[in-house]
Amino acid sequence: MAGAVVEAQARIEQAQVAHLGEYFDDDNRPKSVVIRMPSMQPGATENDEDLYRVPLLPLVPSTSLRIRDVEIEFDAELGAFFEPGDDDADAGASPGGFGDRWAFLSRLRRRSVALDTHARRGEGGAGKVQVKLRVEGTEPTDGLARLTNQLAMTQGVFQTFRPGD
Template structure:
């Protein structure tokens, strides 16, 4: 067994990688939010010419209708639904007492200290007989989710601001 590490540390590192992956998904989605606003943080909108529905409008009269773009497009809100990680590892001895050097305890955590818990050492670089050494199989499933309350309120407010802002006769 060449490079053993505590199983707890390995699991914490995997959990940290999953949290980091979700954070990167969210950061990617947030970076595209600015595409819907101009440099002064006003919502970008599209102006559409439509036949006027005003009761006193003539047959050729048109309405200019302004609609903010954000509520018009589908927002892809993704989140990690499931993670499956499989690997082969050699199991080392069960150790009571001493905390492995790589274990870090945040202040304020309650419960038994890591020193009081037994820990198990593993060698993740030792793959099984039929696998390449150090190989890991990762399956990450994402799913669409509902927009956050803040995003839903923003899109609802922007939807309420859309509408006709001018009626005119062609040629005016």
């Protein structure tokens, strides 16, 4: 189960990196939008317009996700209770031939119970397993914050149109 949670977090991170790639073109240049705005340049007339280029990445919120917690529920058939020493006589005949190690572990156990997670539950249905993953938003990493700030500094006017040009 722990391996599945680690893999789920890795997939979340891979999806976030892939999503970041959507803000760059095939040559790794930032995708941007060009906006026409009334010119604020010195000497601009009423009809002059500036072309203002804005990279897309700084325009969108950049929240990362991570798994906050995991809750696992399952139905299982309860078996017999074991007390320390109940199976000492069978220690040498344990499955897998663990011999003395099995006997040692069985003596360490306090009271335990056998579980069968494959047992059929009421109305002939199989035992069920339910896993809940809760994710939470996190602050952008330092690297992403620096990239976003650097891209934000590149935005600005790159051309001014005057009537009749």
